[in-house]
Amino acid sequence: MILTEAQTSEYRDRGWLVIPDAFRAAEVDVLQAAALEVLERPGPEVGREADGSPHVCWGMHLFDDRLDALVHHPTLVETSRQLLDNDFFVHQSRINMKQTNGSIVAWHQDFGTYHRVDGVPDPRGIMIAVFLDDVTAANAPLLAVPGSHREGLVSTAQVDPSAPDFEAVSKYRYDITGDTMKRLVDDYGLESITGTAGSLLLMDMTVVHGSSVNISPLRRLLLYINVCPVDNRGESYERPEYYAARDFSPVQPSSPECLLEFA
């Protein structure tokens, strides 16, 4: 898939782009089955809700052939290469299942943690999301500040020693203050990102985003793959591989049928 000039301009100006129907229903079925299975893993790579049910699985593509196949899907590889103007590696992947009354995701920039904790030097990279459920205004869509990628990092690193995962994932992450958020939203606005199952979201990994609680009975299952150009590696090795890449080899495209082979 080649992005049009209008699509690349939208990505550069606003910070993201949604491509509806990027994946077929049978591909979505394969990925849904894989995601639900992987979320059942007992390991530390799975983040849980207060009631113990799984919410996130970090490093998903390391644990399942179907999720690894997604990383190599030509639609994903070609569009990412085009936007980055380079080959890329996967810095981090995750499954995010937003269940009824589950967690919120506070305002953050993915690049914040990648830079400060993992050592990714530059704000160059894409947060890719594949929608495995319809995402509407009703089931707590991602909220994002258009244009906020142009600000670079909008917060100073503030470590919260009382954070439950102080030693791990979010110690620097959730540090965008209310005042900063107000200023950003006054300047740029705030939008929700919706789309049907099978949509592909490509977002600059410096865009400020988050999501609120899903009080609807409608599940919202998304896969995220954060990719960086091969000359923008995070080499601090502070966190385990399921949070931050060890394999910096350029992702190669495979066959367009790579997911359907599992159907």
Ligand SMILES: O=C(O)CCC(=O)C(=O)O
């Ligand atoms: O899916 C969501 O609600 C937010 C996830 C997110 O912001 C992230 O994983 O960076």
